[in-house]
Each structure stands twice: as C-alpha cells, then as structure tokens.
Amino acid sequence: MIELTINGKKVSAPEGSTIMEAAKLAGISIPHLCHCPGIHTNGSCRICVVEIEGMKKLMASCIVKAQDGMVVHTSTERVRMARKIIYDLLISNHPRDCTFCSRNQSCELQQLGGTLGILETHIHGEQSPVRVDISPSITRDTKKCILCRRCVTACHEVQGVGAIFGQNRGFNTVIAPAMAMPLEKVDCAMCGQCTVVCPTGALTETDGMDRVWDALNDPTKRVVVQVAPAVRAALGEEFHMEPGVTVTGKMATALHDLGFDDVFDTNYGADLTIMEEGTELLQRLTAALNGGKAVLPMITSCSPGWIKHCEHAYPYQLPHLSSCKSPHTMLGAVIKSYYANKIGVDPKDMFVVSVMPCTAKKYEIQRPEMQNGGNYNVDAVLTTRELARMIRTMGIDFVNLEDGEFDAPLGFSTGAADIFGVTGGVMEAALRTVYELVTGRPLPGHNLHLMPIVGLDKIKTADITFENVKPEYSFLEGVTAKIAVTSGLKNADVLMDEVKAGTSPYTFIEVMGCPSGCINGGGQPRIKNNVPNYKELRLEALYNEDEGKQLRKSHENPDIIALYNEFLGEPCGHLSHELLHTTYTPRGHFNEYFQEHMQKEYATVMAGMYGEE
Amino acid sequence: MGLLGQNILGSDFSFELEIRIGAGAFVCGEETALINSIEGKRGEPRQKPPFPFQSGLWGCPTIINNVETLANICAIINRGAEWFSSFGVGRSKGTKVFALAGDIVNSGIIEIPMGISMREIIYDIGGGMKDGKRFKSVQSGGPSGGCLTEEHLDVSVDYESLAAAGAIIGSGGLIAMDENTCMVDTARYFMEFIQDESCGHCVPCRIGTKRMLEMLQRMTNGEGDVEDIDNLQTLANTVSDTAMCALGQTAPNPVLTTLKYFRDEYVAHVRDKRCPAHVCAALKEYSIEAEKCKGCGMCAKACPAGAISGEKAQPHVIDKTACIKCGSCKNVCRFDAVYLT
Numbered sequence: 034m035i036e037l038t039i040n041g042k043k044v045s046a047p048e049g050s051t052i053m054e055a056a057k058l059a060g061i062s063i064p065h066l067c068h069c070p071g072i073h074t075n076g077s078c079r080i081c082v083v084e085i086e087g088m089k090k091l092m093a094s095c096i097v098k099a100q101d102g103m104v105v106h107t108s109t110e111r112v113r114m115a116r117k118i119i120y121d122l123l124i125s126n127h128p129r130d131c132t133f134c135s136r137n138q139s140c141e142l143q144q145l146g147g148t149l150g151i152l153e154t155h156i157h158g159e160q161s162p163v164r165v166d167i168s169p170s171i172t173r174d175t176k177k178c179i180l181c182r183r184c185v186t187a188c189h190e191v192q193g194v195g196a197i198f199g200q201n202r203g204f205n206t207v208i209a210p211a212m213a214m215p216l217e218k219v220d221c222a223m224c225g226q227c228t229v230v231c232p233t234g235a236l237t238e239t240d241g242m243d244r245v246w247d248a249l250n251d252p253t254k255r256v257v258v259q260v261a262p263a264v265r266a267a268l269g270e271e272f273h274m275e276p277g278v279t280v281t282g283k284m285a286t287a288l289h290d291l292g293f294d295d296v297f298d299t300n301y302g303a304d305l306t307i308m309e310e311g312t313e314l315l316q317r318l319t320a321a322l323n324g325g326k327a328v329l330p331m332i333t334s335c336s337p338g339w340i341k342h343c344e345h346a347y348p349y350q351l352p353h354l355s356s357c358k359s360p361h362t363m364l365g366a367v368i369k370s371y372y373a374n375k376i377g378v379d380p381k382d383m384f385v386v387s388v389m390p391c392t393a394k395k396y397e398i399q400r401p402e403m404q405n406g407g408n409y410n411v412d413a414v415l416t417t418r419e420l421a422r423m424i425r426t427m428g429i430d431f432v433n434l435e436d437g438e439f440d441a442p443l444g445f446s447t448g449a450a451d452i453f454g455v456t457g458g459v460m461e462a463a464l465r466t467v468y469e470l471v472t473g474r475p476l477p478g479h480n481l482h483l484m485p486i487v488g489l490d491k492i493k494t495a496d497i498t499f500e501n502v503k504p505e506y507s508f509l510e511g512v513t514a515k516i517a518v519t520s521g522l523k524n525a526d527v528l529m530d531e532v533k534a535g536t537s538p539y540t541f542i543e544v545m546g547c548p549s550g551c552i553n554g555g556g557q558p559r560i561k562n563n564v565p566n567y568k569e570l571r572l573e574a575l576y577n578e579d580e581g582k583q584l585r586k587s588h589e590n591p592d593i594i595a596l597y598n599e600f601l602g603e604p605c606g607h608l609s610h611e612l613l614h615t616t617y618t619p620r621g622h623f624n625e626y627f628q629e630h631m632q633k634e635y636a637t638v639m640a641g642m643y644g645e646e
Numbered sequence: 647m648g649l650l651g652q653n654i655l656g657s658d659f660s661f662e663l664e665i666r667i668g669a670g671a672f673v674c675g676e677e678t679a680l681i682n683s684i685e686g687k688r689g690e691p692r693q694k695p696p697f698p699f700q701s702g703l704w705g706c707p708t709i710i711n712n713v714e715t716l717a718n719i720c721a722i723i724n725r726g727a728e729w730f731s732s733f734g735v736g737r738s739k740g741t742k743v744f745a746l747a748g749d750i751v752n753s754g755i756i757e758i759p760m761g762i763s764m765r766e767i768i769y770d771i772g773g774g775m776k777d778g779k780r781f782k783s784v785q786s787g788g789p790s791g792g793c794l795t796e797e798h799l800d801v802s803v804d805y806e807s808l809a810a811a812g813a814i815i816g817s818g819g820l821i822a823m824d825e826n827t828c829m830v831d832t833a834r835y836f837m838e839f840i841q842d843e844s845c846g847h848c849v850p851c852r853i854g855t856k857r858m859l860e861m862l863q864r865m866t867n868g869e870g871d872v873e874d875i876d877n878l879q880t881l882a883n884t885v886s887d888t889a890m891c892a893l894g895q896t897a898p899n900p901v902l903t904t905l906k907y908f909r910d911e912y913v914a915h916v917r918d919k920r921c922p923a924h925v926c927a928a929l930k931e932y933s934i935e936a937e938k939c940k941g942c943g944m945c946a947k948a949c950p951a952g953a954i955s956g957e958k959a960q961p962h963v964i965d966k967t968a969c970i971k972c973g974s975c976k977n978v979c980r981f982d983a984v985y986l987t
Contacts, residue, residue, distance in 0.1 A: 076693045077848050079888045090895060091887050096693045111887070118884040122853040155877065158860040180846065199688055199846060202671075204856040206846025 037103040044099075052094035052105055053081055063107050064116060064148050066123075066141060067181035068095040070565065072191065072230050075182055079119050080145065083107045091115055118156075120149055125156040126204075127233075128176050134234045139559065141232035142179060161204055167239055168216040169396040170223035170555075175207045178235035184208060184227035191548060193523030194342065196221035208235075220345035220622050222522060224338035224546045225392030225416075225555020238392045238416045238556055242423055245413050248384040249292045255376075256384045257368050258293040259361055259443075260284060262300055263390040263454030263551035264417045266574035270558040270567075271421030272431045277570025279578055282436025287424050288388075289437055295372075298439045299387065300446030302364030303453040303462070305596070306335065307587035309613050310357045310459075311466045312604035314541055315506075322508045326644055328352040330517075330532065330539040333459050335359045338393035338546030338555070340617065342522045347529050348619030348627065348635070352643050353542075356614040358410070360453065361387040361394065362403050364443060365410030366612040371600045372443060384412045388420045390454070390554030393546060402615045416556025445592045448481075448585030451578040456520035456550035457486035457493060458575070460543040464497060464516070465586045471499050471506045481585055487576075489549050489568055491524040492517060494539075514540040521548035672789075672843035675817070676891045677710040678702075679845065690845045691891035714743055714818075735761030738804035742815065748784075748822035749776050758803070765799040768822050779824035783908070785832070787816025789839045790896035792903035793829065812903045814896065828925035829908040830915050834862035836900040844893065851894030854885035858901060866926040870916035878912075879905055924986045930971045931987045936961035938983035945975035945984060 034045045039056050046055035051074070053063050067078035074095045082091035086104040091112060094105075106112065123142065131137055163176040182199070185208060189195045196219050200209045210219040228236045248256045269280040288296045310333065320327035334340055334355040343354060358366070365387070369380035387394060391414075397403060398411040415423070424431050438444070449465050452458030461476075461483050468476040478484060485495040498513040499506070517539045519525050525544045531537040547554045552571035560567060579585060587593065601608050619635055621627030627635075652660045671689045673679045678692040681703050702708025718740060722730045731739045738760040744767070747753045751773030758767060764784060768774065775781050785793045786803075792813035794801070801807050805815055823832065841855035861878045864870045882898035882905070889895045905912060914920045921929040934945070934954075939961040946954040946962060953969045956962030964975070976984040 075847075076890055079848055079850055079890065082888050093693060093890070097695065114880075115884050115888050118881060119849050119888060122849055122857060125857060126853050156857050156881070158857050180849075180852065199690070201846070203841055203844035203846050203852060206852060 035099060035101045037099050037101065037105060039105045040107055046099050050099050052083060052085075052092075052097050052099050052103075055099040056094065056105070056107055061107055063094050064145060065095055066145055066179070066232065067183065069181075069183050069186075069230055069232075069560075071560075072183055073186035075186070077180060077182055078123070080116055080149075082112060082115055082119075084109050084112055116149055117151065120146065120151055121154050121156045123179055124151075124154050125158055126161055127179065128160075134177070135237050136177075136234040140234065159204075162207065164207060164209065164213065166209075166215045168221070168223065169399050170239055170392040170394075171216055171221070171225060171228060172237050172239045173209070173216065174235055174237075175209070176235075177233045178208055179233055180206060180208065181232060182208070183230040183232065184236055187226040187230050188221075191523065192222070192224060192226055192521060193526050194220065194222055194224075197227070218624065220342075220620070220624070222338040222342040222345070222546060223393040223396040223555075224342075224522065226547060228392060228555055229553075229557065229559055238419065239395060240419075241395060241413045241415045242419050245386050245415060245423070248386070248412070251384075253382060254384045255294050255378050255382055256292070256386065257295040257297060257372075258288050258386045258388060259297040259299045259302070259364050259368075260288070260388045261361060261390055261454065261551060262303065262451050262458075262575060262578075263554060263557065263571070264388050264420070265578070266454060266552055266571040267390065267557050268417055268421060269432075270561070271418065272424075274432060275570075276561070276564050276567040277574045279574045280431075281578070282438070283431060283434040284420075285439050286434045286437030287420075287429050287431055290429055290434075291423060291427055293386070295368075295440050295443075296437075297364065297368065297443040298446050298450075299361045299364055299389075300450035300453070301443045301590070301592065302360035302362075302367070303450035303459075304446050304587035304590045304593050305363050305367070305613070306357055306360045306453075306459075307449060307462050307466050308593060308597070308604045309363070309609060310334075310355050311463050311470070311587075313355055313357065314463065314467060315470070316605060318509065318512075318514075318540070322512065328643060330537055330542045331355055332532075332542045332544055333463075334615075335453065335459055336391075336393070336544065336546040336551075337397035338391070339522065339525060339544045341393065341396070341620075342525070342546065343529070343544075344618055344620040345622060345624070346526065347533060348621055349638060349642060350529060350532050351617045351619060352639075353532060354617060356610075356616070358403070358613055358615045359394070359397065360450075361389065361414075362397065362410045362615075363613045365398075365403075366405055367596065368443065369408050369410065370405065370612060371596060375442075380406065380408045383408075385410070387411050387414045388417065389414050390417050390551045390557045391547075392416060392555040394556075402618075405612055417554075417558060418556060421558070442592050442595070445590065447587055447590045448579030448582040449587045451575050451582070454551040455572050455575050456489065456545050457483075457518045457543065458550065459545075460486055460516060460518050460541070462587060463541070463543075466588045468497065468499070469586060470588070471502050471509055473503050474501075475586075480580065482576075486516070486518045486543075489572065491521065491548075492519045492527060494518070516541045516543075518543040520545040520550045522546055524548075671845075672839075673845045673891075673893050676893055678891065680710065681708065688845075690847045691893070693890060733759040735802060735804050736806060738806065742803070742818065744818045744820045746772055746820045746822070748820075749779065749824040749827070750774070750822045751776055760804045761802045763800050764794070764803055767803065767820065768799070772822060775822065775824045779826065781822065782825050782827050783823045783829060783832070785813070785821045785823070785836075785900065786819070787814035787896075787899070788819040789836045789843075790814075790893065790899050791816050791819065792899045793823075793832065793907065794903070795907045797907075812899065812906060814899070816896070826923055826925070828866070828921050828923040829904045829911045830862065830921070831866050831923075831925050833900045833904045834859065834866050837862055837897070840893070840897045844897070848888075848890040848894060850885040850889040851891075851897060854881060854889070855894070855897050858882060858885070858898065862901070865912065865915045866921070866928065868915070868919045868926070868928040872913075872916050874916055875905070875909070875912050920987065927971050931966065932964055932969055932971065932973070932975060933985055933987060934962050934964055934975075935983045935985055938981050940981055940983075942980070944978045944980070948974040948978040950974060 044059040065081040076093035076096045083094045084106040166173040265281040317327040373380045395414045449462035486493040499509040674689045683689040698708040837859040844851045882901045941959040953965045
C-alpha cells in the first residue's frame, strides 16, 4: 500500500493504482471522458487532469500512478477552469444536435457537461472534416467523434482486427479505415465492439428499425420476430434494471404489444443448430476414425463476426468451419418454409425480424448465401438497444409488464439453447447431445455443466473421453476428444494460428466473435462503469435460465423432434443441407483484391491442402 | 575498421547499429512519438511517465539523443570532458549549434559556446539587422519557441536563462526580426505551422491550437474583439498546462511571449483595427498627403482597382472602399505622398 494526500485527505491505495483509482477509494470522483475501465486509458481527452505538487503541468489522473507522499489537488480553480476550457474546445467541434441524436440521454459527452456544470460556451470555429460511412452493420459519423480512441483500442487490442485507426493529423484527424476507405471495403468483422464503447453517437448500429416499423404497419405482411438468448439477459438494463435480471417473459409480452404476428425464440434455432452441428461433428469424427477424409478440428459457425473475420484472416482454413448457418438464419429458413406451409402463407409475404445482441448479424442476413427460394431467411435485424428504443417509443412500461410466452410451434426451447449466448455454451450444448447420442448416458459433470469451459477465461480447454459407447459408435470407444472454447477475435487468432500451422491438438473448437460471447455482443446495452462485473451477471442469468428448465438437451425438444418427423427428415439430411447449411467466401485482407487476383490460386492451394472434392 | 558489429576490435563486445528513416513528421521529434514511429505505429506521443529510460522502444529501457549530442561525444572522447566543460556557463556546458535566420545580415548554421549573449549572436556573428533596420524581436527554439525583445539582448544564451525569459533553446532555431515585423502576425504564422503538425491525439493541442490560430486570424483580419486578447491568453495557458506532450505544451509559447512583450500590438489590432508594422493587409490603409501630392496622376494610372481620382495638378484621393491595398500607388509615387496607416 502507498500513502498519498488527495485534497487534504490521507489516502492509502494499492501499489500501482492511478491517481484516479486512489481518489475513488477516498470517495473523490474525478470527471473523465476518454478513460474506459477494462478497455483503455490513453489520456487523450485531458478532462481528468489534476494538480500534483512539484509538477509544473497538470497531469492526467487516469494514467499517472499514485506515489508515496504525493500531494494531489483534484478540483482547484486552475483544474476546474482547465476542464471547462477543454470541454468548451470539445463542444466547439461537435454538432449541437443532441435532441435528435441516437445517444440523446445516454451520451457521455452530454453527461460530462452536466458534471462540469457547463452553462455556456465561448469557443467557436471551423468544424473538422466530416464523413458518414454506412456499412450494413455499423454507421460511422465522424462529426460526432471526439477522438477518444476507445474504438481503436477495442478494434486493435481487444479484437486484434485493427480495421480502424487515426488518419490525417491535427484538426483533420479522423478515425477511419486505411486511406479513408469505407468499413464495408476493409477487413472489419462488423462485430460492433466499437459501438459498445463509443461515448457519443459517432459509432452506432446501422438503423434497422425503419424497415421493421414499415413491416409492422403493412397489413399484407405476416411479421414474425425471434429473439436471441443473450438479449433476455441484458434488455432490462436499457430500462434501468440491474444487470443479470432476465426479462424473458416481459420481452415476449412487449413483442406481442409491438404488434408482431408471431413471437418465436431463436433458442429453438439453437436447439436445431445442435442437432445439425452435433451430427456434422459425429460425421466428421466417423470419417476420420474410419480412414476417410475429414477436416478437423471442426469450428463452430454461430457467430457471423467470427465468420467474416475467418474469411478475411484465415481464408485457407474455411473448411474447418461447420457448414451450419447461425441459429437465427436457420430459424428464419424454417419459418419461411415449414411454418409458412403450416399456416398457408406465401413466404414472400412474410417479414422475419431477428432481435440480436449483435451488429454482425445485420451484415450476415444480406449475404447472398442466406436465402432460399429467392427469399432472404431473415429480413431485418434489430440490436438489443434498438428493441429497447422501439419499446420506449411505443410507450410500453417495460418494467411493469406481465410475463408472456413465446408462440408455438417455434418458441419452445431446452436449457441447452439458453447458454448459446455465453462463451462455452454452444460447446456444452453440443456435447450434451453428442455424448448422450454416443454413449446413451448424460454428459458427466456438475449438473450437465462441463466445468472447465464455464466462465469468462479467454481460452478454455477440456478433454472428453467416450467410454462404454453404444454399439453403432464402437469406433469411438476410448477416444478422447480435445475441445477448446474461446471468445473475442484476438483470442480466436491464437487457436487459429495453431490450426493454420497444422499443430492444433483439438477436435472441436467453439469461437464466439465478441469477448465473453453474445452476452457482451456489439448490439448489447452499453457498458456501465458502475457495474464492472456486468458480464459475470449476464452469464449467471443465462445459466439460471438453463437450470430452471426441465428439458436441458436439444435432442429432447419435442418441437425439434416434430420438425424432423414432419418436415426435415433427418439431421444433415438433404432438406437440412438446402435450408440450414451454408458455404463461405475466402476474402483475404483485401476482399476485392482476393476476389480478382487470387481465386484461381486459391482453388489450387485448397486442393493441395484438403484434397480434390 | 571493425568498430561496429560482431567482436569489435577483437573483443567479445558486439554492437549492431541499425538506422531507421522516419517520414519526417515534426511531432516525431518528441521522443515517445519517435519510439512509436520506429515501432511502425502512428507517430503519436505516449504519456510520460513512464519515461523512455523506464519503458521505451518495444517496452525496453531506451536512451534517446539528438544527433548534436551524439556528435559531441566524439569531441569529448578526443579532448576530454574538462575541455568540453570549459565552454558554457552554469549547468549549460559545452557548445550549442543554432540555425540563425531572419532579417539578419549573416544567416546560417553557427556553433557558439553556451552563455554568450543574444546581442553577440545577432550583432557580432549575424552582422546586425539587414538594411540598417531596427531590431525588434528574436524567436528562439523553433516554431514553438518564445519571442524575446530588445530588453533580452543581453540575456545569456543558456537553458536556464532562456527558459526564465519565456523562450527555449529547443531545436536551436534563432530567428531575428526587424521593425517591419508584426508580432501578432508572427504568432499567427507559427501557430499555423504548429496546428498543422499536431498529431491530433489530445484535445488541447488538436482543437486548442486550431482555435488559437482562428483567433489570431481574426485579429490580423481586423475582425478581433478586445475580449479576444484575454480569451487567447486563457486558452494559451490552458493548452500549455494540459497538453499531453512537449509539442502541445510549448505550442502556445509564441502567443504567450508576444502577449507578454508586445501586448500593445494586439490591442492596436483589435481595438484600433490597426497594424502598427503595416503588415496585416486587412488593417492597412493607404492615404495621400495633400500637401505633398503634385497631382501627376501616376498613382491613378497604376491603381488596378481604379480607386484613385483627382484633377490634374490637384491633390488626388484614394477611395478607401475600392482600395485593394496592393501598394502600387505607394510604389510609383515620386513625391512620397502616399502613406500607410
């Protein structure tokens, strides 16, 4: 511990604390803007400056470490005036459109003005060059950017993608992809982690609400909505509920109130994914153990941000990806075939909306692969934040809503589906089914949980040994499958570099594009600094949903069994392949260059690596 | 010679020297920005502490020196530290190289022992001001150095004395300015350079230098208000106090020193809408002195804006609203009747 004096108070703080952290321990809060705990500290805004005795200049308290005997003043007149002028400077280069900005009432710059007691501004002048870049997932509006660089840190340090960075100099500095190219043209994974950390309206999801309102108001459309598992663990936060409170029932009621004709659950799609992906894994294992051709490790494909990253960064490893579509596009395909048939509606008259914790899914639904019979599987994606906005706009008193239910026949799910929203969940759900199919016994472990892969660690691994298997799987007797689970693209790169080098020891790998999985997705409510453990709370919420259900293995879902009996036939069968599986596109770092110049070479290299198909 | 590389001079000491060429950004003279640049990152400074000697290039302890410092090592090794220390004064030992420029007779690169006076540099080495004009100011330390006055001519040129006067040794730039220099315009000129070279990382430097430039532009364009002087002073102090690196912290030096030593010129620009040195085009006013004017008509012929009128052999007048302040009339007048205010 070190001892210092802050505003005349003696403060003890752990060694290595910053002045801001030490002050917090003493109950002194220092205003700040660019600093974002858990993401970055880069001292660019200078709002948190303080006076340190013996130092000539004011110092950024978010960076400078507290030292023994230091005497600090956090709110002298000199400091207070400096903060006001810096805020004035920021505002002098910021649009005054707060009342019609998507971050109205949740903008950190706006809130800071309140904290600093700003009542007037004095500094005016020219505005920095402006660029608005609308990609399918993310909209960048540089005029609202305050260059705090949180997005740069999220993209480089957290995700390891590095699609955006500072361009130009001085007053002309903008955060943008290289050569100011649009996001859509570069190797951005569309994960949206930048939109979660942005303090202002500079980085947001690309609006999906307009088309949904239009569909809801169109009497000729059958508007079907589905909701991803992670949404229910976080939507309440948008209505000032505590993180970790699940709002499944209220959400179902709100969706009905919004006017959706059918309220389905992406969880159903998750159960379906397990049937398909589990079967695919068993097929690959069967081939590999019987001397056939099989690409292992197999890697999950639920996360479209991860898929896009893989296509850019590991184009030669695409055969490792499961061919399964993501759960919501699977469900979209089922809605526009099986369900459309059942209710006698032309799929062309259906409008499927997915509410997702994800921005990449906005891009995913526009991929040419995601359509069947000329119809896109899903027509619009809303983020958790956008759904909350629609609920508020409709005047729905969300917190006091009665619990409702999802609609049949695509609204019932098992506990295995709930945990799809958190890192390790897809793997555990798949193993619950695969292990039981192979051995006839439930997955061993604590309450069906494979404990080594539960939690928020960056890379988690486990070994599963198949013993006393059913006769038809005798080739698996005594076989140990090594599995790995990771989340966040930077961590995925660690496992993928092994795959690329041919040294990966794993049979099956789960990757979720966002750190900690969908609970922390790019479309989720923005992080709140006062609840640092929000990810853990959202994780617990999903495991509680799982444990609260009677059926917790996907293959036990009676509505899934009915779907195969009535319509699909068998998992990975002909119709499944048509509706529920997909292909991938090698992109390289420069998509267009790859498409133009490397296609021919690509086919040759792939034939050499994986054999002629 | 075997002075570099493996087993130098047959010893077991090996030393590799690698030269990296930067792209030439001004801010990369800031040591942590230089480190970022060498690492292949954008040339932006890092917050200090940690200082480079604690954690520098690729996180390793790093010593950064200017070329001049390294060049001195050779002389120190050959002639000894005592010899080197025999030059200089106080804590500023040895010699210093300056780039002497401006309205001066002899300009060029000079090396002086630390501690000689500014007067010796400007008059003995520089040969004094060109065309016998009066000395007005000297700016020391590059674009972010301070502007000193005639009163400072006997200040000893060393780190401590210059800093006390509000200037720096900095990059070793010395620009001498004569009586025809407008100090507000000089501050504007340096701010234009600095704001263009700001890396854009921190708010005070990125936006603050731009806003200071805009204020100075308003003043030199005759659009300034009296409050602008105080606003500029406050902003300059804040930028200096809060910017992340030395570039931003020193950027306001030309403004702060001219405000301190030449405040009357700022007042003339904003209150009287007058540029005492007759440099700022927007504030110049050409008039014809009736008593001197012979009515020859040369000026009216030369005026590209047709702003001058008058009967032959009668005093001419300039229409101030039509005048474009090009100075042609003054140039052609043989009777010195055209004057500037």
